[in-house]
Amino acid sequence: MSTAYQVLARKYRPETFADLVGQDAMVRTLKNAFEAGRIAQAFIMTGIRGTGKTTTARIIAKGMNCIGSDGTGQPTTDPCGECEHCTAIMEGRHVDVMEMDAASRTGVNDIREIIDSVHYRAASARYKVYIIDEVHMLSTNAFNALLKTLEEPPEHVKFIFATTEIRKVPVTVLSRCQRFDLRRIEPEVMIALLRKIATAEGAEITDDALALITRAAEGSARDAQSLLDQAISHGAGETTAEQVRAMLGLADRGRVLDLFDMILRGEAASALTELSSQYAEGADPMAILRDLAEIAHWVSVIKITPDASEDPTVGPDERTRGAAMASDLPMRVLSRMWQMLLKSLDEVASAPNAMMAAEMAVIRLTHVADLPTPDELIRKLQDTPPPPNGGGGARASSAPGSATSAVSSTSVTHAAPAGPSAQLAVAAQTDALARFATFEAVVELIRTHRDVKLLVEVETGVRLHAYQPGRIEFTPSEHAPADLAQRLGARLQAWTGNRWAVTLVNGATAETIAEKRDAADRAVRDEASAHPLVQAVLTAFPKAKIASIKTQAEKLDEMAAEALPEVDEEWDPFEED
Numbered sequence: 001m002s003t004a005y006q007v008l009a010r011k012y013r014p015e016t017f018a019d020l021v022g023q024d025a026m027v028r029t030l031k032n033a034f035e036a037g038r039i040a041q042a043f044i045m046t047g048i049r050g051t052g053k054t055t056t057a058r059i060i061a062k063g064m065n066c067i068g069s070d071g072t073g074q075p076t077t078d079p080c081g082e083c084e085h086c087t088a089i090m091e092g093r094h095v096d097v098m099e100m101d102a103a104s105r106t107g108v109n110d111i112r113e114i115i116d117s118v119h120y121r122a123a124s125a126r127y128k129v130y131i132i133d134e135v136h137m138l139s140t141n142a143f144n145a146l147l148k149t150l151e152e153p154p155e156h157v158k159f160i161f162a163t164t165e166i167r168k169v170p171v172t173v174l175s176r177c178q179r180f181d182l183r184r185i186e187p188e189v190m191i192a193l194l195r196k197i198a199t200a201e202g203a204e205i206t207d208d209a210l211a212l213i214t215r216a217a218e219g220s221a222r223d224a225q226s227l228l229d230q231a232i233s234h235g236a237g238e239t240t241a242e243q244v245r246a247m248l249g250l251a252d253r254g255r256v257l258d259l260f261d262m263i264l265r266g267e268a269a270s271a272l273t274e275l276s277s278q279y280a281e282g283a284d285p286m287a288i289l290r291d292l293a294e295i296a297h298w299v300s301v302i303k304i305t306p307d308a309s310e311d312p313t314v315g316p317d318e319r320t321r322g323a324a325m326a327s328d329l330p331m332r333v334l335s336r337m338w339q340m341l342l343k344s345l346d347e348v349a350s351a352p353n354a355m356m357a358a359e360m361a362v363i364r365l366t367h368v369a370d371l372p373t374p375d376e377l378i379r380k381l382q383d384t385p386p387p388p389n390g391g392g393g394a395r396a397s398s399a400p401g402s403a404t405s406a407v408s409s410t411s412v413t414h415a416a417p418a419g420p421s422a423q424l425a426v427a428a429q430t431d432a433l434a435r436f437a438t439f440e441a442v443v444e445l446i447r448t449h450r451d452v453k454l455l456v457e458v459e460t461g462v463r464l465h466a467y468q469p470g471r472i473e474f475t476p477s478e479h480a481p482a483d484l485a486q487r488l489g490a491r492l493q494a495w496t497g498n499r500w501a502v503t504l505v506n507g508a509t510a511e512t513i514a515e516k517r518d519a520a521d522r523a524v525r526d527e528a529s530a531h532p533l534v535q536a537v538l539t540a541f542p543k544a545k546i547a548s549i550k551t552q553a554e555k556l557d558e559m560a561a562e563a564l565p566e567v568d569e570e571w572d573p574f575e576e577d
Contacts, residue, residue, distance in 0.1 A: 009225040012197050014055050015090060017063075017077050021193050021221065022185035023052065029180070031077045034063060039075060040178035042150055042159040044135070046166040047182030050222030053162035054099075056182070057131045060160055061097045062089045065125040075126070085125050096125040103134045108141040115149050118157045127158050135161040136168035143170050150176045184219025187211075187313045193221065194228050203232045208241035211313040216248055249284040253314075256291045257321050259362075263292075263337075264329065268366040275362055285358035286348050293341040295322075300334045302326040333369075340365055372540075432498050433469035442472070442492065443513065449495060457484055458513070465508035471501045475508035524549055 014020045017027045033039055043060065045053040059079070066079035066086050079086045088094035100110070114130055122128040132138075138146075150159060150173065161177065163169055185193070194210050205228075213231060217224035227248075231239045234247045245252060255278060262271040278288055301308045303326040309319045344361035351357035436442055446455045461480025465473040476484060489502035511519065528534055528549055538544055550558075 007226070008197060008201070008229040009222045012200075012225065014052065014059065015062075015081055016079060017059060020052055020056065020059070022189050023056070023182055026056070026180045026182065027077075030060065034075055034077045037075075039064065039158070041153050041157075042161070042177040044161040044163065044166075044169070044174065044177040044179050045182060046163050046179065048184060048218075048220060049164060050217075050220030050224075051182040051185065052221065053164075053182055054131070054133055056180075057133075057160040057162055058089060058097075061094075061127075061129040061131065061158075062086050064127045064129065064158060065089065065094075065096070067126075094125065096122040096127070097129045097131065099131045099133065101133050102137040106137050106139050106142060108139065108145050111138070111142045111145045115145065118149055118154055121156050126156075128156055129158045129160060131160045131162070133162045134164070135173075136163045136165040140170075143173055147172055147176070185221055185224075186219075187214050187311070190214045190217065190219070190221070190224055191312060194224055197225065197228060198232070201232065203235075204238040205231065205235065206238070206240050208315060209235075209239050209244045211315070212241055212244045212248065212250065215313045216250075246282055248287075249282060250287055250291070252278075253291070253318055256288065256295060257318065259288070260292055260295050260325075263362060263365045264333070264369050266366050266369040268363055271362050271366055272359060275358060279355055279358075285354040286345070289341060289345055289348055289358055289361060293338065293345065296334055296338045296341060298322060299325045299329065300331065300338065303329070303331060303334070336368065337365065340368070432496065436469045436496070439464055439467045439472070442467075445495060446491070449491075451491065454487065454491060457481060458488065459517075460512055460514045463508040463510045463512060465505045465510070470498060471503075473503045473505050473508075475505055477512055521549075524551075 017030065020027055043057070045056055047053055062079040062081075062085070063077050064075050066076055067073045067083050069080050069082045071083070073080065073083070081087070081090070085094065089097050092099065098114075100114075118128070118130075120128075153159065159177070161169075161173075166174075166179075166181075191207075191210050191214050194205075194213060198205050198210075209231060210228075213224055213227045216227060231244050231247060235243050242252075244250075255274065259271060259274045259278070262274060275285075275288065279285060298308070298311075298314075299322055302322055306323070306326070309323050309326075311319070314322070341361070344357070344364070347361065348354050348357040436445070443455070443458060446458060457480065461477050461484055463475040463477055465475060467473070472488070474485075485502045485504050489500045492500040492502075525546060528546060529538075534546070
């Protein structure tokens with residue numbers, strides 16, 4: 001009778017610390033602790049999935065209870081694997097080593113069972129060990145119930161916790177445990193582990209196929225072993241990289257690099273054809289875009305750190321192409337592509353048709369591939385002589401008092417000559433109204449009292465005919481409410497304590513305050529738009545718009561406001577008064 005098949009992840013599960021791969025720091029610490037007799041009362045293992053948290057917990061439990069093949073052994077980091085305790089623990093049937101899944105037993109009643117049982121000594125082993133997996137899933141009350149026992153457990157009791165979400169474990173629990181962070185397994189170590197397992201299984205698999213599995217596992221030994229198990233079955237002989245790509249729904253790495261090149265050259269038709277070809281051969285559109293983003297990141301890192309190209313999961317040809325791209329492509333282009341690919345991944349994930357969304361993403365990427373970066377555009381515009389007369393608009397001049405323009409992306413800073421202030425100087429009729437010599441002073445009075453509604457109505461509805469302190473004559477605009485004159489007079493009398501005569505007249509054609517302000521803004525915007533540099537930017541980017549315009553005076557005011565106050569002399573904290 002043949003034995004039942006056992007998956008590779010269970011068949012090759014580490015049984016001793018020597019079998020653990022990629023966790024040298026933790027193994028060294030535990031070995032020293034066991035040799036010195038300094039075994040902690042509680043351990044907590046944290047790390048991503050498949051790095052050996054539960055396996056390590058079982059090895060620790062086995063090491064603490066191992067008695068050796070002769071029955072006289074002491075706690076050790078090299079359990080014999082032959083005594084009754086080692087055998088029972090690895091088979092998960094030891095009565096004194098209890099494993100609990102906190103994901104399914106989260107309540108305080110489950111913890112109460114542990115608290116009630118810790119007072120009884122171990123039935124046959126040296127220590128009673130409680131292994132709680134996914135401990136972060138315990139409820140707040142369950143954690144609180146465990147605290148006292150965890151802080152002062154009986155000498156014969158040990159706790160071992162495992163979690164993938166260490167931040168969800170209360171700090172009061174963490175402070176009572178010895179913490180070990182299990183690292184992702186490095187690619188070189190993972191490839192060696194997979195090759196060892198494949199050899200033991202008598203399976204033939206290429207190095208490129210193992211590299212693909214290692215990259216897909218993302219540092220998880222269990223994921224890598226599960227993928228290797230699937231790849232061996234998929235290959236039915238020698239397993240190749242092409243078969244692993246088909247199994248994982250990945251595109252050929254070299255072809256993804258070809259697609260990356262086509263996008264950067266702006267060849268939209270060729271890029272779409274290549275995308276469709278990879279899709280027809282079984283590649284997932286999301287996986288293709290994810291690979292493009294990975295390449296953008298990889299090339300960017302190589303550009304900063306050339307040694308990053310020596311990745312064991314990447315073939316020699318791909319390393320050469322990556323290094324060439326890093327030397328040829330500017331960082332701004334790579335950063336722009338990275339940002340656009342991140343946005344495209346979100347769109348593909350939420351789109352009803354992933355392939356259509358991927359095609360639109362490629363079209364966008366090829367469209368912007370040949371666009372200059374902002375600094376290149378500025379440099380190009382500065383090197384290009386402006387056309388005569390700026391195309392019929394206002395000429396840029398460096399003479400005093402003239403308007404100058406500077407371009408930065410889509411915002412324009414513009415200095416315009418200050419226009420004459422329309423002041424209506426009249427003699428004050430009374431001392432009380434002397435400070436309201438102009439209508440602008442009246443408007444400022446309204447603004448000071450924060451009557452926003454009246455302020456807007458005055459600025460948009462008053463065409464001033466005549467003004468003197470205490471008397472206002474105006475023609476209402478089409479935006480003015482019917483009772484504006486009455487309410488304005490009443491408010492001014494209440495604020496100043498003097499009677500105001502506010503009269504409506506016909507025929508006044510003066511601009512309202514709002515119209516003057518809008519006209520000044522339009523004049524500044526028109527003058528800025530006519531500047532040769534601005535015209536060149538708008539020509540290069542037809543959909544670009546002038547976002548804002550600031551005069552030189554406004555810029556100086558902002559700089560002055562942001563500047564630190566000047567200190568007359570340096571303060572010496574040790575100087576005596």
